[in-house]
Amino acid sequence: MKIGLDVLGGDYAPDSTITGAIEAQKILQDDQRLVLFGDHDDTVERLKQAGADPDNFDFIHAPDVIGMHEHPTKAISQKPNSSIAKGFEFLKDGKIDSFSSAGNTGAMLVGSMFSVKTIPGVLRPAIATNVPKIKSGYGILLDVGANADCKPEMLNQFALLGSLYAQHVYGLNNPKVGLLNIGEEEEKGNNLTISTYPLLKENSSINFIGNTEGRDLFTDLADVYVCDGFTGNVVLKLAESFYVVTLKKGMKDDFFDRFNYERYGGSPILGVNAPVIIGHGISTPEAIKNMVLLSRDMIESNFIDIIKSAFN
Known part of the structure; x- marks a missing residue:
């Protein structure tokens, strides 16, 4: 299981998101891996400063940020190296099993509908x-x-x-x-x-x-x-x-x-082809941790397959 997390999303990112990721990683099982989307070197350094082992995480270099007030559709297309755009790219390709972010809500909706897309029938x-x-x-x-x-x-x-x-x-x-x-x-x-x-x-x-x-x-x-x-x-x-x-x-x-x-x-976001979770813009480390754990629960429940079956 690979759980994607936008490190750069949220008003208090990346400090809040990285701290939350560390706390979530302590709870996850060995076969449940957190994949962090953000600036690789900065994320690794912050993990080390917090006393965490970077080897416990996977990293995708995505240094650009979609701001809270940016136009969602334009930002997704014009910032392919943003943490949200990269997250949906990996989710679409099946390289991660879920994606969550406390960043731009509109960008998360646009990414969901135009990347992983809506489940047929929804x-x-x-x-x-x-x-x-x-x-x-x-x-x-x-x-x-x-x-x-x-x-x-x-x-x-x-x-x-x-x-x-x-x-x-x-x-x-x-x-x-x-x-x-x-x-x-x-x-x-x-x-x-x-x-x-x-x-x-x-x-x-x-x-x-x-x-x-x-x-x-x-x-x-x-x-x-x-x-x-x-x-x-x-x-x-x-x-x-x-x-x-x-x-x-x-x-x-x-x-x-x-x-x-x-x-x-x-x-x-219910009704799309993968677990996608939107966090509050002011998410604290505790909120980030629980967002990751909710992602895990949605993956474990095979919820997407259940929806597909219901709408088939």
């Missing part, structure tokens, strides 16, 4: 994220930013992608799927949710439990919450603020601690 890939439940554990929310405007058929597929992810990566048996809406009644919502509801209701591949409201998101009512990327991103950013507020208020609570993005590391 209309559009979706970004998924964890939402903590009050009692324990996490639910899944998608899409949280890949598709601001959606069609009902896309939300129907998101429901299946999220259900498969919850079942095979997080081990949830027959996960309950809810459509995020402004009311629980079937006729409630806008044109998108009203048109999506019957598709989900007729989808025998998922355990659809009906409409769910924002107040249900952190309960056990559902395990997977489906929405368009615009709504999902607003919800995600609001949820992320909860943890920050508790820190500023000096509050210590296990539930709110689970809003800390560091715990789950990153958000997978």
Whole structure:
């Protein structure tokens, strides 16, 4: 197993990414190898300074950086030696089994769709994220930013992608799927949710439990919450603020601690032909470590083959 990691991606890279890589490497098995994309000499030197053995890692020299505010499509094509472009080149050629980065989100989406490409049958890939439940554990929310405007058929597929992810990566048996809406009644919502509801209701591949409201998101009512990327991103950013507020208020609570993005590391792009994970731009070493471990879990679960089978 070869797990690709962009060393240059993120606001605190490469210090944060290299430290996270070192911590992840301590947990990985001998046959699970981290492949670091970045400036070779600089990465090796930083590993040595941190007391790590460079021989425990593989390196791909990719010295260029795609900045957070660069145009994704132009940057991917104009910077072939960037860490993100090289990562997708190796992922496409099967030289690594997964790729993750805390860098430019748009470039990660573009790289996914135009390099490893969307799985046949999938209309559009979706970004998924964890939402903590009050009692324990996490639910899944998608899409949280890949598709601001959606069609009902896309939300129907998101429901299946999220259900498969919850079942095979997080081990949830027959996960309950809810459509995020402004009311629980079937006729409630806008044109998108009203048109999506019957598709989900007729989808025998998922355990659809009906409409769910924002107040249900952190309960056990559902395990997977489906929405368009615009709504999902607003919800995600609001949820992320909860943890920050508790820190500023000096509050210590296990539930709110689970809003800390560091715990789950990153958000997978579901529906493409390889495990691809996007990390938070402000990822700390702990977040990077957990992003690597999530990559490992997705590879071990054979999740991509499961999606291919479901959409065949």
